[in-house]
Amino acid sequence: MARNDLPKLTEHGALNHVSVVRSRPVRIALYYALGGLIWVAVSDRVLSLMPAHSYDLNRLMFVGVNALLLYLVANRYMKTIRISVAAREEALVRARGYFESSVEGIISADSNGMIRQLNPRGQELFGYHEMEIVGQPIEVLVPQRFRYRHEAHRSAFFTAPRSRMMGRGMEIAGRRKDGSEFPAEISLNVVHTHRGKLVIAFVTDITERRAMEREARRNETVDALAAVAAGIAHELNNPLAVMASRIELMLTSDQDLSAQTREDLLVLQKNIERASRISHNMLSLARQRPGVRQAVDMNVAVEDAILIVGADAKAGVLRYDTSLDLSLPPVMAEPTGVEQVLINFILNARDAGARVIRIETALAPSRAGYLQLTISDDGAGIESSVLPKLFQPFFTTKAKGTGLGLWLSQRIVQDHGGAITVESEKGKGTTFTILLPTMADSSSDLVTLPTADKRQAPPQVAAARSNQSGG
Amino acid sequence: MAGQATILIVDDERDLVDAYMRLLERAGHRCLGAFDASEAIQLIDAESPDLVITDLSLPDTSGIEVVRHIRSKSKDTPVIVMSGHNTPELNEAAHAAGASMSLLKPVSIAVLRRVIAEALAPKARA
Numbered sequence: 261m262a263r264n265d266l267p268k269l270t271e272h273g274a275l276n277h278v279s280v281v282r283s284r285p286v287r288i289a290l291y292y293a294l295g296g297l298i299w300v301a302v303s304d305r306v307l308s309l310m311p312a313h314s315y316d317l318n319r320l321m322f323v324g325v326n327a328l329l330l331y332l333v334a335n336r337y338m339k340t341i342r343i344s345v346a347a348r349e350e351a352l353v354r355a356r357g358y359f360e361s362s363v364e365g366i367i368s369a370d371s372n373g374m375i376r377q378l379n380p381r382g383q384e385l386f387g388y389h390e391m392e393i394v395g396q397p398i399e400v401l402v403p404q405r406f407r408y409r410h411e412a413h414r415s416a417f418f419t420a421p422r423s424r425m426m427g428r429g430m431e432i433a434g435r436r437k438d439g440s441e442f443p444a445e446i447s448l449n450v451v452h453t454h455r456g457k458l459v460i461a462f463v464t465d466i467t468e469r470r471a472m473e474r475e476a477r478r479n480e481t482v483d484a485l486a487a488v489a490a491g492i493a494h495e496l497n498n499p500l501a502v503m504a505s506r507i508e509l510m511l512t513s514d515q516d517l518s519a520q521t522r523e524d525l526l527v528l529q530k531n532i533e534r535a536s537r538i539s540h541n542m543l544s545l546a547r548q549r550p551g552v553r554q555a556v557d558m559n560v561a562v563e564d565a566i567l568i569v570g571a572d573a574k575a576g577v578l579r580y581d582t583s584l585d586l587s588l589p590p591v592m593a594e595p596t597g598v599e600q601v602l603i604n605f606i607l608n609a610r611d612a613g614a615r616v617i618r619i620e621t622a623l624a625p626s627r628a629g630y631l632q633l634t635i636s637d638d639g640a641g642i643e644s645s646v647l648p649k650l651f652q653p654f655f656t657t658k659a660k661g662t663g664l665g666l667w668l669s670q671r672i673v674q675d676h677g678g679a680i681t682v683e684s685e686k687g688k689g690t691t692f693t694i695l696l697p698t699m700a701d702s703s704s705d706l707v708t709l710p711t712a713d714k715r716q717a718p719p720q721v722a723a724a725r726s727n728q729s730g731g
Numbered sequence: 732m733a734g735q736a737t738i739l740i741v742d743d744e745r746d747l748v749d750a751y752m753r754l755l756e757r758a759g760h761r762c763l764g765a766f767d768a769s770e771a772i773q774l775i776d777a778e779s780p781d782l783v784i785t786d787l788s789l790p791d792t793s794g795i796e797v798v799r800h801i802r803s804k805s806k807d808t809p810v811i812v813m814s815g816h817n818t819p820e821l822n823e824a825a826h827a828a829g830a831s832m833s834l835l836k837p838v839s840i841a842v843l844r845r846v847i848a849e850a851l852a853p854k855a856r857a
Contacts, residue, residue, distance in 0.1 A: 494815040497815045497837045498744045498747060498837070500837045501747050501837035502746040502750060504837060504840065505747060505750030505751060505754060506746075508750075508754060508840040509753055512757060536837050540835065543835070596835065
């Protein structure tokens with residue numbers, strides 16, 4: 261017990277130690293009294309054995325032994341005090357360290373609800389400097405609408421204090437100096453000090469966690485919607501295929517069609533293709549896992565996408581500029597997914613009123629093992645306020661848009677371990693940059709199925725280096 | 732032109748089988764149509780087609796049975812599966828059964844033509 265000088269290192273260890281130090285002098289005084297008593301008894305006996313004339317010697321001995329006793333006791337006391345003070349200082353430094361470096365905001369308040377301390381993280385969270393907040397009621401940090409209730413809870417808490425989470429099952433929020441709020445999780449703890457009870461609150465900002473929860477909920481909703489959409493798309497596929505094939509039959513029949521009929525059929529054909537594309541998009545929504553992957557040459561994919569969309573482009577408005585790095589290694593990807601992403605971006609550029617769409621492929625300058633594909637247009641550009649929402653599902657600025665194209669594209673690219681970034685300026689155009697990991701060893705894992713994506717690129721765009729087509 | 736190839740088209744959508752048959756016949760192929768798996772299997776046994784195009788969802792059993800049947804008879808007859816669901820599981824099952832390739836419905840005529848030409852090409856060379 262006497263050697264147990266080091267305090268327990270809780271946040272209130274230092275306070276406990278104060279009481280330990282305080283109890284010590286009493287004990288030392290008792291030792292001294294006991295020591296003195298024994299000495300008196302012993303010296304009485306010694307005196308009785310001594311000759312009567314040695315009175316001075318007796319007095320000297322008595323004082324000397326007493327002085328020695330006093331010295332021993334005082335020395336012991338000072339030593340105890342020194343150890344105690346050092347330990348206490350160390351404990352305080354440690355507690356201060358926890359307090360200062362905590363990733364949680366720490367507030368201490370007295371039983372009147374007055375703030376005593378606010379740690380740096382807490383100052384950061386609430387936007388107050390410690391100097392301006394100490395001495396203020398804790399309710400300053402509580403949103404207005406909760407204040408009244410908070411005061412009642414606080415009084416109740418102090419009558420029966422125990423450590424607990426605050427507002428379990430309730431939304432709780434902290435109020436910053438500027439009046440804004442943040443969702444918080446707060447745990448309350450009580451510390452007994454010689455100056456009364458202190459409440460210590462640990463505050464965690466859970467903005468990020470809330471955002472993740474919201475995102476998860478929204479993903480669930482989107483998944484449910486996607487399943488419905490895919491079901492509908494699936495039902496539409498056969499009728500669309502029947503219509504497309506019948507129109508094809510009519511267009512390729514030997515009978516002479518009037519120019520008007522031919523044009524009508526072409527319009528029908530184009531719209532069925534559009535409906536098919538929407539249906540494909542809807543089907544891909546519900547896709548949970550990526551499909552079969554194979555080595556895809558992004559340059560060929562770009563050229564294919566230009567061909568597919570280019571055929572649809574309204575005459576005379578559109579031109580493609582391509583700058584393709586023909587030495588690019590292939591990417592391990594799902595060909596239909598890649599094609600879909602490229603078509604989505606080209607269609608977006610077209611819908612934004614682009615006259616020139618520039619597509620470049622290159623090795624990513626900033627990231628080894630990745631290729632970079634940029635699609636820039638000179639279209640309407642995107643408002644900066646809209647940019648953050650661009651990849652959200654069901655967000656669209658187009659009258660006829662589904663709001664799924666970019667979201668889907670991002671999902672596909674992310675599924676392939678890549679990323680999409682966007683830069684845009686209103687009135688000047690937009691640039692999307694896609695990063696995709698290239699295959700480390702292009703000879704491995706090749707899926708040797710004949711597919712539509714291995715076809716030869718047509719000559720007018722094949723050997724392109726700043727080539728122009730369409731127009 | 733790959734010349735006279737016998738192509739079997741299997742789909743429960745009669746209108747679609749009919750249209751595909753007419754389109755492919757116009758391209759100079761001989762076409763057979765089946766609306767379910769058992770009919771398809773009979774035709775495979777009787778006619779030994781050069782190419783089979785089959786839907787995966789058929790009224791009696793899965794198109795994968797058709798793929799298995801043709802593989803049990805011939806190692807290299809190209810089999811193209813079409814499906815309204817592009818799930819990886821279905822794709823994998825079809826390829827495991829021996830399908831040469833899979834297409835997501837609706838398949839445009841242009842794609843179908845190209846795929847058929849490609850599928851028949853190595854045979855013409857051999």
